[in-house]
Amino acid sequence: MVEHLYLHVPFCNKICSYCDFAKTGYQERLVEKWLKVVAKELEERVFDTELATIYIGGGTPSSLSVQQLEALLLLLKPYTKKIKEYTIEANPESLSIDKLYILKSYGINRISLGVQSTHQELLDMMNRSHCYTDVKEVIAHCIQVGICNISVDLMYSLPNQTMQQWEETLYDIVQLPITHISLYSLTIEDNTVFKKKQYESLPIEMETKMYQKAIHICTQYGFIHYEISNFAKDGKESLHNKAYWKYKDFYGISLGASGKIQQQRYDNTRNFKSYLNHEYIQTSYQEDEKEVMFNMIMMSLRMKEGLSLSEFKRVFQKDIMDVYQKPLQKLLELKYLVIENQYLKCQKDSFLFLHDILIEFLD
Numbered sequence: 457m458v459e460h461l462y463l464h465v466p467f468c469n470k471i472c473s474y475c476d477f478a479k480t481g482y483q484e485r486l487v488e489k490w491l492k493v494v495a496k497e498l499e500e501r502v503f504d505t506e507l508a509t510i511y512i513g514g515g516t517p518s519s520l521s522v523q524q525l526e527a528l529l530l531l532l533k534p535y536t537k538k539i540k541e542y543t544i545e546a547n548p549e550s551l552s553i554d555k556l557y558i559l560k561s562y563g564i565n566r567i568s569l570g571v572q573s574t575h576q577e578l579l580d581m582m583n584r585s586h587c588y589t590d591v592k593e594v595i596a597h598c599i600q601v602g603i604c605n606i607s608v609d610l611m612y613s614l615p616n617q618t619m620q621q622w623e624e625t626l627y628d629i630v631q632l633p634i635t636h637i638s639l640y641s642l643t644i645e646d647n648t649v650f651k652k653k654q655y656e657s658l659p660i661e662m663e664t665k666m667y668q669k670a671i672h673i674c675t676q677y678g679f680i681h682y683e684i685s686n687f688a689k690d691g692k693e694s695l696h697n698k699a700y701w702k703y704k705d706f707y708g709i710s711l712g713a714s715g716k717i718q719q720q721r722y723d724n725t726r727n728f729k730s731y732l733n734h735e736y737i738q739t740s741y742q743e744d745e746k747e748v749m750f751n752m753i754m755m756s757l758r759m760k761e762g763l764s765l766s767e768f769k770r771v772f773q774k775d776i777m778d779v780y781q782k783p784l785q786k787l788l789e790l791k792y793l794v795i796e797n798q799y800l801k802c803q804k805d806s807f808l809f810l811h812d813i814l815i816e817f818l819d
């Protein structure tokens with residue numbers, strides 16, 4: 457049974473300089489057409505209705521009008537009977553109080569805000585539309601309507617970003633009434649404005665220092681570092697993202713979304729014309745057992761809690777110590793990994809070497 461669903465809203469009011477996600481500029485009529493295809497895709501491809509988590513991401517879901525948001529939430533309503541976590545991404549400037557009331561009335565209980573920085577010059581460089589005042593205002597509005605589980609996305613290693621700017625952003629954010637912080641280190645992708653302008657992210661040494669600074673400040677302010685790049689107040693870890701990291705199955709719906717069902721991974725098309733013609737899936741791929749094992753280890757070790765050894769045994773009917781005897785022996789001896797309470801996990805500070813750790817499992 458699949459318990460998780462991601463739905464991608466491929467519209468944005470403005471295009472950010474670093475973005476290579478599947479998205480297009482907001483056009484009212486295109487949204488109307490897209491909604492009709494989403495309705496059909498849900499009907500044709502989502503068979504389990506007792507979902508535990510739904511994540512509406514983007515793009516910018518909050519770029520939709522109040523009526524369009526309501527139409528989308530109505531399409532998802534049949535799947536929300538047993539929902540535990542229902543998240544929507546939003547940009548601060550487009551999440552009006554009217555939209556928040558609609559979200560609340562359909563059971564949305566978590567907002568993920570694209571904040572990125574609290575420094576205006578960095579926001580301008582990224583072509584973001586909001587300012588720090590918008591962020592504070594929208595968080596107050598979320599709480600006013602009763603959506604108090606609020607996550608904030610932040611970016612670091614931005615071109616010319618200083619350590620002082622990063623520290624100030626972190627201190628601004630940790631003092632807000634939020635429950636969760638996700639960090640993203642900038643990668644400059646092809647076909648982005650940053651690439652065209654030949655901007656560069658910061659050297660790796662600086663990036664590492666910024667990451668360590670974030671760990672220091674977030675944990676100092678009561679956020680638990682529960683995954684490589686994610687921090688949460690007690691009990692507010694993202695259930696949806698944890699499903700990805702535990703390598704659970706999930707539906708991916710709409711343009712550019714990916715999903716995984718019974719070892720079959722698929723990527724939906726990023727081409728609007730194809731999507732509107734109901735040609736949803738662009739590629740699909742059946743993973744063999746070894747790949748599933750490796751991916752489960754790779755994703756689980758991102759979390760502080762690590763990989764459940766009993767879950768590994770339940771899924772594969774094999775003991776991980778038998779399958780990966782050599783690498784495990786080596787990594788446990790080096791104390792990069794530890795086993796505690798039947799969980800295999802990274803030793804403190806080993807997150808920084810996760811890439812090297814995982815290579816051992818590939819041999």
Ligand code: SF4
Pocket residue numbers: 467468470471472475476477479514515516547570
């Ligand atoms: S809002 Fe998000 S999806 Fe839209 S352009 Fe910016 S980064 Fe990309």
